[in-house]
Amino acid sequence: MNLIKPICIAILLLGTWAPLFGQDEKGVNGIYVQDFVPGRNTAPTRRPLTGFDSIVDAETFAVAPDGKTVAISGREMVSSLVLLEQPGLTRAR
DSSP, X not given: OOOOOOOSHXXXXXXXXXXXXXXXXXXXXXXXEEEOOTTSOOGGGOEEEEOOOSSEEEEEEEEOTTSSOEEXXXXXXXXXXXXXXXXXXXXXX
């Protein structure tokens, strides 16, 4: 797992766990939770929570103070090709 920078972990601690923004094995962004014990490596407790959607890319998140609700903002990548026909335009030579 390629973890993107933990976002303000000191601010987001919720009791004994912390939410982290990261990428899964497919490179899709989402939110993980991980146990938090000061002075101890708790990386093995990291587990996916929500937001892992290959169509809508998770960008930022917020957790309610009671830890029961997570809000995620996402972006959808769209590509389009549009043909415009305008009277009077001629091909460049």
